[in-house]
Structures are given as C-alpha cells and as structure tokens.
Amino acid sequence: MRIVVTGREGQVARSLLEAAQLRKGVEVIAVGRPQLDLARPDGVAEALEASRPDLVVSAAAYTAVDQAEDEPEAAFAVNAVGAGKVAEATARLGVPIIHLSTDYVFDGTADRAYVETDPTAPCSVYGASKLAGEQAVAVYNPRHLILRTAWIYSPFGKNFVKTILRLATERDEIAVVADQWGNPTSALDIADAILCAAAMLGGEGSFSAFGTYHLAGTGETNWSGFARCILDTSKALGGPKARVRDIATADYPTRAQRPANSRLASAKFAATFGWRAPDWRKSTDIVARHIFNRS
Ligand SMILES: NC(=O)C1=CN([C@@H]2O[C@H](COP(=O)(O)OP(=O)(O)OC[C@H]3O[C@@H](n4cnc5c(N)ncnc54)[C@H](OP(=O)(O)O)[C@@H]3O)[C@@H](O)[C@H]2O)C=CC1
Ligand SMILES: Cc1cn([C@H]2C[C@H](O)[C@@H](COP(=O)(O)OP(=O)(O)O[C@H]3O[C@@H](C)C(=O)[C@@H](O)[C@H]3O)O2)c(=O)[nH]c1=O
C-alpha cells in the first residue's frame, strides 16, 4: 500500500515515514512545498496525482495557533480551502483520505471528555479554520476518516516537549498553566494508529465505518502536569532540569483563546480499529528517549 502524507517536515508526517520503515508492504511518501502548497490550491490535485496514492493522509496544516489570530485568511486558505482541495483530489483518484483535525474545534466548556457527536464551537481562528476543513473534507470525499487529535509532541519539529526542554536549559523555574486540561498525544502513536486504520481501509472486505473519530493519548493532565512529567523524565535521563510553577491561564496572556477542557474520548476509535494509545506518561518517556538518543 502506497500512502501519501501531506507536509514533509510535520510531526505526523515524519512519524509516519519512520513507522513505515518498520513495516512490510507499506510505503509512505511525503509531499510538501513547493510541489504541494495548500495555500495555492491549483497545484494540489496535480501533486497528489503524480504521487499515485492508494490512500492520502492529510496532515499538513497551518498550526501556529496565536499567529492565526493575526492572519485568519492564511489559516483558512490552508486549513479549510487547502484541506478541501486535498479531499477533492482524493475523491477524483478514487482513494480514501485520513484527515487530521484538532481538539480546538471545541470551546472547552464541557465537564467531561468530548465525544464525536458533541457540538463544535471553536474559540480560536485556528480551531475555526480546522472545523471548516473537516466540513470541506466530508463534503468532497465521503470515504474519509477525520481524526481529531490533541497536544501532539514528538522528537520532530516544534512541540511543547521540546519547548519545555529548551526552557529548562535557560531557567531554574518555568511557569505553566494548570487550568487547561487535555490528552498529550505522541505523533509516534498517531502514526501507529493511522497505519492500523489504513490496513483496515485498504484490506480485503469492504470498510464502511468512515466518519469522524477522536484519537488521543490515554489519560489526562493539564499543561503544567505535562511539563512536570517532561522534566521528571529529563532528570531521570540526565537531561536539563527545572522546577515547574502552576499558573492560571489569566497569568499567561496569549493572542488566541484556548479551551479549558479539551479532553477527547477515544473509545469509538478503539472499538472500530482495535487500537488504543499507551498511557501519555509512557509515550512521553519514549519520545524523551528519542530526543536524548537513549532509546
Ligand atoms: N501540533 C498539535 O499539537 C496538533 C496538531 N493537530 C493537527 O494534526 C496535523 C499534524 O500536525 P503536526 O504534525 O503537529 O503539524 P506540524 O506543525 O508539525 O507540521 C505542519 C506541516 O504542514 C506543512 N504546511 C504548512 N503550511 C503548508 C502549506 N501551505 N502547504 C503545504 N504544507 C504546509 C508544514 O510544512 P513545512 O514543513 O514546509 O513548514 C509542516 O510540514 C495538522 O493537521 C494539525 O492541525 C491536531 C491536534 C494537535
Ligand atoms: C511554553 C509555555 C506554554 N504555556 C502554555 C500556553 C498554552 O496554554 C499551553 C500550550 O502551549 P503551546 O504553545 O504548545 O499550545 P498550542 O500551540 O495552543 O498547542 C495546540 O496546538 C494546536 C496545533 C493543536 O491542535 C492543539 O491540540 C494544541 O496542541 O501551555 C505556559 O503556560 N508556559 C510556557 O512556558
């Protein structure tokens, strides 16, 4: 099976490329700028056709949450129009699409983990642009899996784990918000889950459970708890050390508003695909070992 993933250097794209190396019968090809530029929709179909996919993983996105508040047109061009173009191209090629979306489609006012049927109400431009992307993907290709995930970290690219490790080399104490709750999710786990789902989509027998799924790490924490776990792990592996101080969201002003509760219930994905993420602490340890070259 030939899987084409959009974006070359993204966390999910790089994790998929790495995961595919360990599997027989799966080839992952990453296509990104300049060949495939989601902000220039005219070339999207051509770039995907040229890579002859059996399945497309739509992972590329405008992911700068605060910056999106200042350039909503750019965020919507990539996350809504661009995602729709990718889906349209897959429909024309007659192949399914696995599209990545986010917990930030919710406003965070629920007092429990969100399920797939909960009403969406994004409180940021990024969240709104990703929601518009979900809707476009669903319109253009009925053979879609929309995977809403959250708080992605990995050995690759920019993410919270790498930011906290960097800050720990610069400071003795790091102040981190303790009133936003969610599920840290390793991109290495997402890649594993995607390959598991892809095998079912492309396997014998007709797959019919297309639709929207939540797919996040097992267990929940807040950003401060996540930072503590990262630094405990770092200390144990001989990496940088720092203390974490709990603060409130109001003490850490940002351009974009973020949901106070963005916990996702991933039971539907587990029931359909027989795959569940490891505990988030276990996955944090694995990613930290990759970063420190200690796996
Ligand atoms: N990061 C997170 O915490 C979360 C992410 N998601 C979603 O999961 C998906 C994967 O996220 P992640 O791997 O972390 O993303 P990254 O931010 O690591 O990577 C984004 C990728 O998108 C590419 N990209 C950005 N703009 C364009 C464009 N105009 N044309 C083509 N490619 C472009 C980037 O390319 P380049 O390398 O050239 O910059 C990069 O490869 C995204 O859809 C995101 O919205 C969902 C929940 C949480
Ligand atoms: C670096 C830092 C962040 N924070 C806070 C800010 C924010 O509320 C939280 C996380 O910071 P980030 O910049 O990683 O947050 P953010 O970029 O909003 O992360 C989001 O990215 C997009 C793409 C998603 O789809 C989401 O699931 C989520 O992962 O921690 C601190 O309190 N102290 C710090 O030192």
Ligand SMILES: [Mg+2]
């Ligand atoms: Mg960020």
